[in-house]
Amino acid sequence: MNVFAVPGIPEVEPGDDIAELVEERIDLEPGDVLLVASTIVSKAEDRTANLADFPASPRAEELAARLGEISGEEKDPRFAQAVIEESTEIIMDAPFLLTSTRFGHIGVNAGIDRSNTGDADLLLLPKRPNESADRIRSALSQDVPVVVTDTCGRPFRHGQRGVALGWAGMPASRDWRGERDRDGHELEVTVESVVDELASAANLVSGEGDDGLPVVVVRDWEFGNHEGSDNLFRAVDSDFVRQALRGWEFARD
Amino acid sequence: MNVFAVPGIPEVEPGDDIAELVEERIDLEPGDVLLVASTIVSKAEDRTANLADFPASPRAEELAARLGEISGEEKDPRFAQAVIEESTEIIMDAPFLLTSTRFGHIGVNAGIDRSNTGDADLLLLPKRPNESADRIRSALSQDVPVVVTDTCGRPFRHGQRGVALGWAGMPASRDWRGERDRDGHELEVTVESVVDELASAANLVSGEGDDGLPVVVVRDWEFGNHEGSDNLFRAVDSDFVRQALRGWEFARD
Ligand SMILES: Nc1nc2c(ncn2[C@@H]2O[C@H](COP(=O)(O)OP(=O)(O)O)[C@@H](O)[C@H]2O)c(=O)[nH]1
Ligand SMILES: Nc1nc2c(ncn2[C@@H]2O[C@H](COP(=O)(O)OP(=O)(O)O)[C@@H](O)[C@H]2O)c(=O)[nH]1
Ligand SMILES: [Mn+2]
Ligand SMILES: [Mn+2]
Ligand SMILES: [Mn+2]
Ligand SMILES: [Mn+2]
Incomplete structure (x- = not known):
């Protein structure tokens, strides 16, 4: 398996055709998988935004005040407003905002970036990353799967790592159910x-x-x-961590 | 970046020298990283076990009875006993056992495998995977980093994926703190x-x-x-999900 970056991609602008930017620089081959950072998908889809676009509601003022108090740093309530507007549920409101985005991804601050945002204050995640992946894929001359990625943190383990937000042309997972191990027993690891x-x-x-x-x-x-299988984001009724967090209250010593 | 499996590794037995098994089959080069599935590290370290090795304590009987009731399937209390003995904390006791192993990794059933276990019922995780990685690395003729891996699930997202349990010869993470994005701003993603x-x-x-x-x-x-940075397993006081789960009780509808 070979993993390499496509060199020479310019700063991506609203309306840019990512498939074209890629195929001008590289010949894709059958069997390749194309991975595209959500940051440029968002730029191409004009998902940059400014804090001024998010006048703070009373709820955003409340959230920012609490987060500011906890961190000892001023928090902009307009940022909290942006997070609220990007989310379908606030799962944790302190000591950071952990929310579910409209497409089911759970992350801190609804995945809104403040790095690599070009001229804007904020870069929102693509609205429907599966549709983004599908659009890029349809515009390619080669028929290859496309995955839209992001970097985000996780419980239990320190540090962030790459994850998929959207995909097209391949399933999200390999389903090993019913397959056998080296000793002929059915596997326990089921969905990779x-x-x-x-x-x-x-x-x-x-x-x-x-x-x-x-x-x-x-x-x-x-x-x-x-x-x-295309099942990537857990249903709430089988996501016990999500359920536990709903009932949990951050308290400082 | 090239990622390839070493062909022809035999069934691994207690006492096998993994470095030797690898270097008989491939010439490592400077700059390579060697990734070894915990399953064979455990086999080499004689971490196979049988259910009969774990006579159930009252606590294990209690856990297994509850899990059996929830799942509608008989659960072996000796398996619960093995999980308890491998763990320093049971973080969730239903609807599955989520525990912290002695080296800080959090996973279901303390990472005990019942697939690819050879002749034994169970395969326990290596006791100290950092030491395992270090031992394999020291026995190699090339000076390359070694990572001991496992496959496990995670909150929020369905499916399992590869994770590191132990590592030697390289840091666990790239620390981007203080580095700049394309626009000259300090990065927010800090530890990869x-x-x-x-x-x-x-x-x-x-x-x-x-x-x-x-x-x-x-x-x-x-x-x-x-x-x-070598900080991979979160400290409890910054692991809010772990804290939330401690106070949470599984309840069926
Ligand atoms: N060529 C190019 N690279 C970009 C652009 N925006 C971000 N990058 C690069 O894309 C990679 C991923 O950036 P990151 O901010 O981590 O994206 P995310 O993981 O999707 O949030 C890094 O190598 C950035 O330097 C862009 O507009 N053009
Ligand atoms: N050659 C060889 N392969 C093994 C042995 N045990 C497991 N494997 C293979 O190692 C890979 C990972 O196995 P898995 O059970 O997922 O290990 P884990 O992820 O460390 O729990 C699979 O390709 C297995 O077929 C062994 O003793 N010898
Ligand atoms: Mn991002
Ligand atoms: Mn990134
Ligand atoms: Mn395993
Ligand atoms: Mn595995």
Whole structure:
């Protein structure tokens, strides 16, 4: 499996055709997977925004005041407003905002970026990353899967890693149910989230800073002969962590 | 970046020298990263076990009875006993056992495997995966980093993915703090867990079943010029999800 970044992608502007930016620089081959950082998908989809676009509601004022008190740093209530507007549920309101976006992804601050945002204050996540992936894929001359990625944190483990937000042309996961281990027993590991694993691999070469490498190709990898599943974001009734967080209140010592 | 599995590794037995098994089959190069599935590290370290080794305590009987009631399937209290003995804290006791292992990793059933266990009922995780990684690394003729991996699930997102349990010869993370984005602003993404991203990449080629590919080499990847950090497992006081789960009680409708 070969993982490499597409060199020479310019600063992406609203309306840019990402498929074209990619295919001008590289010849995709059958079997490739194309991974695109959400940051440039958002730029192309004109999802930059400014704090002034989000006049704070009373709820945003309340959230920002509490977060400011906890952190000892002034928090802009307009940012809290942006997070609220991007979310369908605020799962944790302190000591940070953990929310569910409209497409089901759970992350801090609704995945709104304040780095690599171009001239704007904020970069919102693509509205429907599966549709973004599908649009990019349809505009490519090669028929390859497309994954839209982001970098985000997680419970239990320190640090952030690449994850998939949207995908098209391949299932999200390999479903190993019913398959056998080396000793002929049925497997316990059932669903392997390959789009997340691919996004993590891509992050290793694109980085988080000023490398300018938002597009990665995975070549010579095979999904293999497995069932697939598109179930990536947990349903609430099987997400016990989400349920536990709903009832939890942050308290300082 | 090139990611490939080492072919021809045999069934691993207690006492096997993993470094030797690898270097008999492949010439490692400077700059490579070697990823080893915990399953074979456990086999080599004689961490197979049988249910009969874990006579159930009253607490294990209680846990298994509750889990059996919830799932409608008989649960073996000796398995619950094994999980307890492998753990320093039971974070969730229903509808599954989520625990912290002695080395800080949080996972379901303390990461005990019942697939690819050879002749035994159970395969326990390596006792101290950082030490395992270090031992394998010291026995290699090439000076390359070694990462011990596992496959496990996570909150919010369905499916499992590769993670690092132990590592030696490289930091766990790239620390981007103080670095700049394309527009000259300080980055918000601070700590990128590259050992987890490498483990995810490795999982894409080793799979979960009978492929027989427990060792993966990552070649032509660069950590780059970044600060490093070895902080992978969150401290309890900054792990709000862990705190929330402690106070949470599973209740069926
Ligand atoms: N060429 C180019 N690279 C960009 C642009 N925006 C971000 N990047 C690069 O894309 C990669 C990922 O950026 P990041 O901010 O981490 O994106 P995210 O993970 O999707 O939030 C980094 O290498 C950035 O330098 C852009 O408009 N053009
Ligand atoms: N050659 C060889 N492969 C093994 C052995 N045990 C497991 N594997 C393979 O190692 C890979 C990972 O196995 P898995 O059970 O998912 O390990 P885990 O992720 O560390 O729990 C799969 O390709 C298995 O077929 C072994 O003793 N010898
Ligand atoms: Mn982002
Ligand atoms: Mn990123
Ligand atoms: Mn395992
Ligand atoms: Mn595995």
